[in-house]
Amino acid sequence: xxxxxxxxxxxxGKLADVGQALTCELPAGVKTxxxxxxxxxxxxPMLAKGLGQKGGRIAxxxxxxxxxxxxxxxxxxxxxxxxxxx
Amino acid sequence: xxxxVISKIPFEPSVLANxxxxxxxxxxxxxxxxxxxxxESGRVNTLRLTHYEGMTEAEIERMVKTAMARFNxxxxxxxxxxxxxxxxxxxxxxxxxxxxxxxxxxxxxFLMDYLKSEAPFWKQEIGTDGAKWIEPRSNDKRDIARWSK
Numbered sequence: 103x104x105x106x107x108x109x110x111x112x113x114x115g116k117l118a119d120v121g122q123a124l125t126c127e128l129p130a131g132v133k134t135x136x137x138x139x140x141x142x143x144x145x146x147p148m149l150a151k152g153l154g155q156k157g158g159r160i161a162x163x164x165x166x167x168x169x170x171x172x173x174x175x176x177x178x179x180x181x182x183x184x185x186x187x188x
Numbered sequence: 189x190x191x192x193v194i195s196k197i198p199f200e201p202s203v204l205a206n207x208x209x210x211x212x213x214x215x216x217x218x219x220x221x222x223x224x225x226x227x228e229s230g231r232v233n234t235l236r237l238t239h240y241e242g243m244t245e246a247e248i249e250r251m252v253k254t255a256m257a258r259f260n261x262x263x264x265x266x267x268x269x270x271x272x273x274x275x276x277x278x279x280x281x282x283x284x285x286x287x288x289x290x291x292x293x294x295x296x297x298f299l300m301d302y303l304k305s306e307a308p309f310w311k312q313e314i315g316t317d318g319a320k321w322i323e324p325r326s327n328d329k330r331d332i333a334r335w336s337k
Binding site: 112114115116118157161164180182183184185186187188 | 223237238240242243246268279280300303304305306307308309310311321322323324
């Protein structure tokens, strides 16, 4: 069942190899970024493994957040592999 | 005064350093760092850097502002490449100006530690072994932890 809350999901780093950017309706019952990660992983075991990797980050509307951050209508949620620049 | 540039094209650190001297104005000290793609004895052909457009720039701007306030720096510039780079190409250039040298040294050191493991970039090495994602090393994590003390 879908919730009519529209979100955009992005993947960066190694996660972009196994996850596809998409705009979709938030599944009913998914309220936080951590729950969204679990839902995405339930459909894609390789993505589940990547999302579980230590050092990964999550951003909502281009701000870093922790796992219990809520997901709201119009949000852009980015799942990131460990950062590496310089 | 601060400048943050994400560049899709090659840049030359010495040119940016000269431009920064003009930009910095009346100061006593300038420190800079330039990072280059290592060829790893021929093993690496290409370094590919990706970023999160919009967020990466904003995060670096925020960190430069923090560095300038913390280390009493009057001017600061960061240029960071994205896209594909060959061995020997410049990846990043950070420079800071202050009235006295300590602030300029520390601001550049701090910003490089931040860029290595806390800025939204992702690196792949592409070479004889195929493509490999690069993750922060334990040294990078230790380096950034210094600034929390």
